[in-house]
Amino acid sequence: MNNTGKIVYNIVDLFAGAGGLSYGFIQTGRFKVKAAFENNYDAQRTYKRNHNNVRIYNDVSDAITEDTINTLGNIDVVIGGPPCQGFSNVNRQKNHAISKNNSLVKKFVQVVLQLNPTAFIMENVSMMQSNVHRFYVDLNDKEILKKYGIKTTPAEISLLDSMYLFTGVEDIVSSRDKIEGYLWNDNDYLALNIIFKTRKNPTKLMAALNKHKIKLMSLADTLAEQDDVSDHVLHMGAVAGLAIHKYYKGKQTIKKAQSLCSSIETPVMLQRMLSKAQEIIENQIDVSEFFQSQSHGLVAKVTSMAVIDYIESILGSIHNGYKITKGVLSAADFGAPQKRMRFLMIGVKSVETVTMPIGGFVDVNYRTVRDAIGDLESIDTTESVVKGNEGVKLDALTKASELGRQLRNSEHLFNHVATATTSEALERFKAIEQGGNFHTLDDDLKTSYSDPTRTQNTIYMRLRYDEPSGTVVNVRKSMWIHPVKNRALSIREAARLQTFPDSYIFCGTKDSQYQQVGNAVPPVLAMEIAKHLCDYLDLPTG
Numbered sequence: 001m002n003n004t005g006k007i008v009y010n011i012v013d014l015f016a017g018a019g020g021l022s023y024g025f026i027q028t029g030r031f032k033v034k035a036a037f038e039n040n041y042d043a044q045r046t047y048k049r050n051h052n053n054v055r056i057y058n059d060v061s062d063a064i065t066e067d068t069i070n071t072l073g074n075i076d077v078v079i080g081g082p083p084c085q086g087f088s089n090v091n092r093q094k095n096h097a098i099s100k101n102n103s104l105v106k107k108f109v110q111v112v113l114q115l116n117p118t119a120f121i122m123e124n125v126s127m128m129q130s131n132v133h134r135f136y137v138d139l140n141d142k143e144i145l146k147k148y149g150i151k152t153t154p155a156e157i158s159l160l161d162s163m164y165l166f167t168g169v170e171d172i173v174s175s176r177d178k179i180e181g182y183l184w185n186d187n188d189y190l191a192l193n194i195i196f197k198t199r200k201n202p203t204k205l206m207a208a209l210n211k212h213k214i215k216l217m218s219l220a221d222t223l224a225e226q227d228d229v230s231d232h233v234l235h236m237g238a239v240a241g242l243a244i245h246k247y248y249k250g251k252q253t254i255k256k257a258q259s260l261c262s263s264i265e266t267p268v269m270l271q272r273m274l275s276k277a278q279e280i281i282e283n284q285i286d287v288s289e290f291f292q293s294q295s296h297g298l299v300a301k302v303t304s305m306a307v308i309d310y311i312e313s314i315l316g317s318i319h320n321g322y323k324i325t326k327g328v329l330s331a332a333d334f335g336a337p338q339k340r341m342r343f344l345m346i347g348v349k350s351v352e353t354v355t356m357p358i359g360g361f362v363d364v365n366y367r368t369v370r371d372a373i374g375d376l377e378s379i380d381t382t383e384s385v386v387k388g389n390e391g392v393k394l395d396a397l398t399k400a401s402e403l404g405r406q407l408r409n410s411e412h413l414f415n416h417v418a419t420a421t422t423s424e425a426l427e428r429f430k431a432i433e434q435g436g437n438f439h440t441l442d443d444d445l446k447t448s449y450s451d452p453t454r455t456q457n458t459i460y461m462r463l464r465y466d467e468p469s470g471t472v473v474n475v476r477k478s479m480w481i482h483p484v485k486n487r488a489l490s491i492r493e494a495a496r497l498q499t500f501p502d503s504y505i506f507c508g509t510k511d512s513q514y515q516q517v518g519n520a521v522p523p524v525l526a527m528e529i530a531k532h533l534c535d536y537l538d539l540p541t542g
Contacts, residue, residue, distance in 0.1 A: 024526020042508025333359025
């Protein structure tokens with residue numbers, strides 16, 4: 001019981017990250033976190049610093065061991081956000097066939113089944129609700145598919161475009177030994193792939209060729225030695241090797257560099273094919289056949305299932321008894337100053353129906369960027385993580401929004417660290433107005449990008465002070481700009497947009513801290529989800 005006489009429920013947090021979901025649940029006073037599972041070292045440090053008396057486990061698989069189950073005792077709720085990329089049938093250009101993160105959704109389901117809590121909460125990307133967010137069926141799924149009647153559909157994994165096809169390619173991709181015999185080591189492939197990826201930007205191409213010369217020359221020697229005109233894969237590798245030697249012999253010119261890129265294109269595509277085929281074997285994907293055609297190239301014919309069907313079919317089955325509801329929530333509706341859309345699934349046992357939480361905010365009273373960070377405008381940032389960890393003493397607060405006062409709960413400001421601003425970036429910052437981004441720049445300020453038209457709208461985005469922000473991600477990588485200052489948004493400001501209070505301190509490198517903030521569930525959203533869940537947990541049983 002808590003100090004109001006209400007039951008306190010035990011929870012475990014899977015894939016806990018920096019702890020935003022846990023923190024929101026704890027703020028209700030109704031939940032105690034018995035254990036958190038997170039394999040990122042810096043996120044673990046952040047979690048430990050901000051959550052006392054919580055057992056931290058590195059591997060989520062530990063949640064279903066006998067020792068852990070005995071140690072934790074009864075668990076009422078399992079919460080978490082398993083990373084899951086899934087795949088889309090329309091995306092044929094990915095370098096990888098299968099995301100290794102997809103198995104983590106299955107682990108989430110396994111933990112719920114093993115711990116048998118009264119309820120579970122799973123949050124994820126908004127695409128999770130879509131039928132295109134799918135898994136490839138592996139050999140271990142067959143029994144589960146049959147037991148729970150999970151729907152499947154035929155699918156294809158694209159391995160090689162038709163222009164690169166050759167006789168005998170199916171035999172290669174279906175043989176582990178042949179695949180391993182042809183694959184280059186990762187460093188060699190990465191060096192050549194960097195060259196290929198910069199082929200449309202002459203300046204970057206020449207710089208990359210100069211930087212990787214020693215590694216490429218060594219690779220060229222190896223490929224030339226393995227030449228066999230009767231073996232297409234080896235011969236194409238040798239062609240690439242000869243092209244590398246030719247480029248570095250004599251004067252290096254753009255014309256020679258472009259000729260080199262033409263020569264390495266087929267070997268790069270063959271290596272990508274081999275890598276995907278290896279992933280299929282390692283992940284035990286159930287392949288009915290490898291098939292080639294002029295319209296589709298080489299494909300692996302497989303079976304797929306929607307991620308959402310997998311979860312609902314198992315946990316919502318009569319065997320396991322969870323009443324499930326799901327949907328997409330906007331964090332802005334629940335008091336966060338950002339329009340972050342996240343998928344939420346709630347499962348509860350021993351109830352007739354479950355509903356989704358409803359936020360108390362609407363467009364006219366959404367909290368804004370100014371509400372979250374306006375009181376920090378006059379406080380200088382630092383580029384040093386060390387200084388950011390030391391913090392700066394805050395003056396007495398004279399003017400701030402309701403949200404600003406809630407978040408400013410510390411006498412010191414930590415993590416007010418921003419990435420360094422180059423002279424080139426500064427010129428862009430100065431040219432972008434609130435609401436603008438990379439695409440609103442003049443062409444002469446876009447020259448460092450090989451294909452500016454493909455740049456996302458969130459890159460070099462200057463936030464609007466009087467609106468909610470978009471989804472907070474790793475704002476260092478996206479180079480978000482402060483609404484009125486010509487600098488990058490700081491880690492603390494990004495954390496404020498996520499509704500982490502100033503007393504919540506992040507650990508690790510600069511990029512790690514930015515990433516932890518971007519990955520987190522806004523605590524204010526988590527708290528409202530937790531309150532809503534209590535409506536069901538508090539119902540009388542029997």
